[in-house]
Each structure stands twice: as structure tokens, then as C-alpha cells.
Amino acid sequence: MAETNNPPLPMIQAQIQIMPPSATFWECFFPALLAAAPIFLDALLKCLAKDDSSGYRPGDRTRCQ
Amino acid sequence: MQTPQDARDLADLLHDHPTIVLACLRHHRGGTYILAQTTDLPSVRSGNLPLKYKGLEIRYQEGPTIHPLILRLPACYPLSNYTRCQDEPIELGCQIQPAGANWLGTAGAPCAWEDPQGRRYGFLTNWHVAYRGPGEDVGRPQHQPTIDRPAIALLADYQRPNPATNNLCDAAICDALIEGYHTISTQIIGIGPIPAAHADAQQGDYATKAGRTTGLTHGRCTATGAAVRVDYGDFTAVYGDQDVYEGTDALFSGPGDSGSLILTTNRNIPASLLFAGGGKVTIGSPLRHVIAALGIDFDFSR
Numbered sequence: 001m002a003e004t005n006n007p008p009l010p011m012i013q014a015q016i017q018i019m020p021p022s023a024t025f026w027e028c029f030f031p032a033l034l035a036a037a038p039i040f041l042d043a044l045l046k047c048l049a050k051d052d053s054s055g056y057r058p059g060d061r062t063r064c065q
Numbered sequence: 066m067q068t069p070q071d072a073r074d075l076a077d078l079l080h081d082h083p084t085i086v087l088a089c090l091r092h093h094r095g096g097t098y099i100l101a102q103t104t105d106l107p108s109v110r111s112g113n114l115p116l117k118y119k120g121l122e123i124r125y126q127e128g129p130t131i132h133p134l135i136l137r138l139p140a141c142y143p144l145s146n147y148t149r150c151q152d153e154p155i156e157l158g159c160q161i162q163p164a165g166a167n168w169l170g171t172a173g174a175p176c177a178w179e180d181p182q183g184r185r186y187g188f189l190t191n192w193h194v195a196y197r198g199p200g201e202d203v204g205r206p207q208h209q210p211t212i213d214r215p216a217i218a219l220l221a222d223y224q225r226p227n228p229a230t231n232n233l234c235d236a237a238i239c240d241a242l243i244e245g246y247h248t249i250s251t252q253i254i255g256i257g258p259i260p261a262a263h264a265d266a267q268q269g270d271y272a273t274k275a276g277r278t279t280g281l282t283h284g285r286c287t288a289t290g291a292a293v294r295v296d297y298g299d300f301t302a303v304y305g306d307q308d309v310y311e312g313t314d315a316l317f318s319g320p321g322d323s324g325s326l327i328l329t330t331n332r333n334i335p336a337s338l339l340f341a342g343g344g345k346v347t348i349g350s351p352l353r354h355v356i357a358a359l360g361i362d363f364d365f366s367r
Contacts, residue, residue: 055184056177056186056247056251056365057245058153058246058247058249059244059246059248060153060154061152061153061248062152062153063150063152063153063214063215063217064149064151
């Protein structure tokens with residue numbers, strides 16, 4: 001069996017740098033709120049439409065025509 | 066004042082003597098006696114019916130057989146606010162027909178109750194209106210005014226009569242939640258909303274009811290604590306501790322009015338569930354028995 005000469009693995013040197021803040025809190029808050037809005041509205045509508053009999057809800061359907 | 070033991074004794078009298086259809090206590094200066102109605106008055110003269118019971122004198126009158134007050138079909142009837150089709154929310158005191166039934170009755174009063182799924186809203190009627198029939202059970206659709214229109218409720222629970230014992234009510238409740246909304250209003254036609262409280266009727270009280278056949282009628286409570294034999298056709302059942310009503314200017318009820326709520330007008334408060342009648346008399350079960358059997362209330366604010 002032929003011998004192969006594998007090159008040595010390169011040394012990985014990770015450098016962790018703490019970046020200085022590039023935006024203020026409020027600059028991040030509103031885009032985040034907008035991004036979450038569809039999820040929030042979807043959950044709200046599902047909760048409102050839930051058939052949990054938790055109150056008397058008179059219907060207004062037409063049934064005599 | 067009549068005691069529960071008096072009510073049981075009167076019911077036992079009816080169990081012992083099948084031709085007695087109604088019995089109640091009457092008080093006068095000389096004491097107390099039993100007023101009994103029989104379909105066979107000659108039996109009194111021939112000595113086949115007792116003249117005393119538990120030490121009390123029995124005075125007899127001729128009386129008609131007492132039946133549950135459904136209207137059997139086919140039948141001709143006038144169109145009225147009580148028999149017409151209603152859009153939602155449907156006011157009660159209206160005509161209903163259970164799926165597969167050849168009779169009509171009344172959805173008498175809005176009511177509420179608790180079950181494992183939470184608080185439920187629906188209407189009160191009788192077992193023999195909403196349930197009766199082979200193979201039927203909880204979930205049976207109830208249509209208004211007839212089976213030609215969509216169901217407005219599903220049978221949820223009932224108290225059925227037992228021919229072998231003393232009964233206290235013939236009652237059923239139907240859940241009006243259809244596709245996420247309640248089909249019914251909390252009002253009764255001609256009466257309006259009802260108070261959340263209820264009370265026992267007293268002899269002499271003025272009363273009113275709204276039912277599909279005779280509509281809004283007025284009467285008086287002529288007896289409480291009465292024992293009544295009701296002929297269901299294929300069996301008879303004896304009821305104890307019942308309220309008896311008679312109309313003041315016309316009949317208080319007619320066939321089809323079964324299921325109506327009777328309110329005393331002195332205090333304008335629900336008192337009895339109408340379920341039977343014969344001749345001039347109408348029989349109602351005190352609401353305390355219906356409430357004990359089915360756990361209902363009349364509070365729609367929760």
C-alpha cells in the first residue's frame with residue numbers, strides 16, 4: 001500500500017471581538033415589532049374565533065328564506 | 066303548608082288507585098281533606114274507591130284523563146308569532162319539532178348550565194317534547210318551527226318519567242350553540258327577558274305563560290303539592306308535588322304548549338315548567354325540581 005503524505009491541518013485561530021453597538025434600542029424595537037405583528041395578529045384572531053362557549057353569543061343568521 | 070311527606074302520600078294514593086288522576090290537599094275551617102279527581106266517579110258510589118286516606122277524608126270530583134301537551138301531526142294550526150319561523154336570535158315560547166318526530170311542542174325558556182366543556186346556553190322544554198321516540202338520545206336536533214328549517218339546538222340532557230316511582234318533573238335542555246353562535250334570544254315572546262331568580266308558586270298566585278298553541282295566556286295557581294297521573298299513551302306516570310293552574314278567562318294551555326315556562330305575575334318570576342293538562346287544568350312542575358334534576362339557572366350575565 002502506497003504511503004501518502006497528508007499536509008498538516010491548518011491552525012484555526014478564532015478571534016472573538018465585541019463589536020460596538022451600531023444602532024440604538026428604539027431603532028431596533030420598531031422593526032422587530034413590525035416583524036412580529038403578523039404572528040401576534042394571527043394568534044389574536046384565532047383566540048377570538050375560538051369556540052370555547054365562554055359566553056352567550058347570540059347569532060344573527062337568516063334561516064327563514 | 067304542605068310537607069314533602071304529604072306530597073309522597075298523595076302520589077302513593079294515585080299509585081294505589083289507577084282511576085284517580087289528580088289529588089291535592091284542601092284546607093277549611095273544619096280541617097284538611099283530600100280533593101281527588103277520578104275518571105270513574107261511579108266507583109266511589111260502589112265503594113271501589115276509599116273515602117279516607119291516612120286519616121283524611123277524600124272528596125271526589127269527576128276529572129278528565131291528563132295527557133302530555135304535545136300537538137300530534139298532521140294538524141292544522143294558524144300562523145302566529147309563536148308558530149312562525151324566526152331568524153336568529155330566536156325568541157322562546159316558540160314552536161319546535163325534534164328531528165324524526167311527528168309532533169310539535171314549545172321551546173319554553175332560555176336557560177344555562179355547566180358541563181365539562183364549560184358554560185352552556187340553550188332552552189328548557191320537556192323530555193316528551195325533545196327526546197321521546199325509539200332510538201333517539203342526546204344530540205337529537207331540534208328544529209324551529211318544523212323540520213323544514215335548520216336545527217336551532219341539540220338535545221343535551223333530560224329527566225324522563227319512570228312509571229314505577231313517584232316522579233317530580235318531565236324536563237329536557239337543548240344546547241343552542243350552532244356553528245359558534247347561540248341561535249336563541251334570552252327573551253320569551255310577549256313576556257320579554259326573565260329574571261335570574263325563581264320561586265315556588267303559591268295557591269292563588271296569578272300566572273302567565275307563552276306557548277306555541279295558545280300563545281300568551283293568563284291564569285291562577287289553584288293548587289300546589291298535587292299528585293297527578295299523566296297518560297303518555299304507552300305508559301302512565303305518577304308525579305308528586307306538582308303545581309295546578311287554571312285559566313282566568315280562557316284555557317291556560319292546549320296541546321303543543323308542553324315545554325312552556327309558567328311565571329307568577331304577582332312577583333313576575335319563573336315558577337313552573339308546563340308539561341301536561343286535561344280539561345280545564347294545566348300541570349306544571351315546580352322549577353326547583355327541574356333545577357335539581359338538570360342543574361340549570363337563568364343567569365345570562367356570566
